[in-house]
Amino acid sequence: xxxxxxxxxxxxxxxxxxxxxxxxxxxxxxxxxxxxxxxxxxxxxxxxxxxxxxxxxxxxxxxxxxxxxxxxxxxxxxxxxxxxxxxxxxxxxxxxxxxxxxxxxxxxxxxxxxxxxxxxxxxxxxxxxxxxxxxxxxxxxxxxxxxxxxxxxxxxxxxxxxxxxxxxxxxxxxxxxxxxxxxxxxxxxxxxxxxxxxxxxxxxxxxxxxxxxxxxxxxxxxxxxxxxxxxxxxxxxxxxxxxxxxxxxxxxxxxxxxxxxxxxxxxxxxxxxxxxxxxxxxxxxxxxxxxxxxxxxxxxxxxxxxxxxxxxxxxxxxxxxxxxxxxxxxxxxxxxxxxxxxxxxxxxxxxxxxxxxxxxxxxxxxxxxxxxxxxxxxxxxxxxxxxxxxxxx
Numbered sequence: 001x002x003x004x005x006x007x008x009x010x011x012x013x014x015x016x017x018x019x020x021x022x023x024x025x026x027x028x029x030x031x032x033x034x035x036x037x038x039x040x041x042x043x044x045x046x047x048x049x050x051x052x053x054x055x056x057x058x059x060x061x062x063x064x065x066x067x068x069x070x071x072x073x074x075x076x077x078x079x080x081x082x083x084x085x086x087x088x089x090x091x092x093x094x095x096x097x098x099x100x101x102x103x104x105x106x107x108x109x110x111x112x113x114x115x116x117x118x119x120x121x122x123x124x125x126x127x128x129x130x131x132x133x134x135x136x137x138x139x140x141x142x143x144x145x146x147x148x149x150x151x152x153x154x155x156x157x158x159x160x161x162x163x164x165x166x167x168x169x170x171x172x173x174x175x176x177x178x179x180x181x182x183x184x185x186x187x188x189x190x191x192x193x194x195x196x197x198x199x200x201x202x203x204x205x206x207x208x209x210x211x212x213x214x215x216x217x218x219x220x221x222x223x224x225x226x227x228x229x230x231x232x233x234x235x236x237x238x239x240x241x242x243x244x245x246x247x248x249x250x251x252x253x254x255x256x257x258x259x260x261x262x263x264x265x266x267x268x269x270x271x272x273x274x275x276x277x278x279x280x281x282x283x284x285x286x287x288x289x290x291x292x293x294x295x296x297x298x299x300x301x302x303x304x305x306x307x308x309x310x311x312x313x314x315x316x317x318x319x320x321x322x323x324x325x326x327x328x329x330x331x332x333x334x335x336x337x338x339x340x341x342x343x344x345x346x347x348x349x350x351x352x353x354x355x356x357x358x359x360x361x362x363x364x365x366x367x368x369x370x371x372x373x374x375x376x377x378x379x380x381x382x383x384x385x386x387x388x389x390x391x392x393x
Contacts, residue, residue: 012043080108181232192221330383
């Protein structure tokens, strides 16, 4: 069981690190900070609830079953973080949010104190690492401690589920998907942990033995539920930037032909090789560098090259819009061919010559991508070799 619980803790810890990848920004945003707290405390809860951890805690403290009130207190803190997250999600005035947050901390703080006090009053000298809830279900004070922590966590789970269901009807996209995953996780937590634990404890009260619900069923189900909730938390926050970086990576690679064509004319400083950049930042640098190169090549754009290439492209059956892009790409390739030539040897454009209307009209990355794709045309290859103007006669 420890392996399953530790795996859940590891995945939860990874989720919290991903959410907290920018500490300053996360701390300035109460919603992000609350989300990070929920996932991080969940990871700690799973770590402490593993039998190996419980045994180590008991041995280090010298108090039999001390891991139980520690774990139950962490579960209560986890429930409190859920409630605070709900408060931040619902929004409102800062004063109201602060008041409700402090009230939640006070209620669950009192619950944690009650758990510790009840444990100190109870007679629990037999170490139980997996079945403590059912083994001590009829023991004075231990019985009340177990009921309290299950009640506190159960109320939190139900309230969170209701809020997520209501909110899910008002949103779309990744946030709606994330809320669905959270609801699935909450259902697993409610059925596989709360109901299973309570059923096993009540069965002990009535003289029956359903301990397997608490010891065998609950741990893997609650681990799965926690993972579903964590994915639900992470998905709305990480999916949009992930999609952006994925698209940026594809566009960065698609711009490679254009960069190879004009990159030698760019004067933009290159980023340090030792500095690792995300795909979106790399795409932005490439766009800026290409625009810089286009400005450097603009004096060499020739109208005669453009006109001949346009005629060729149209004669080959390209639609007018596509033919214009090919013609501009041919003009660009011809200008890039002369970029390194001395000023008195390289042909210059006539006053008021052609511009790259594809870039001007589409703007951003789209125009550059169209040019990069057009560079594969045979018409552009001819211009690159200098044969386009000669074919005009």
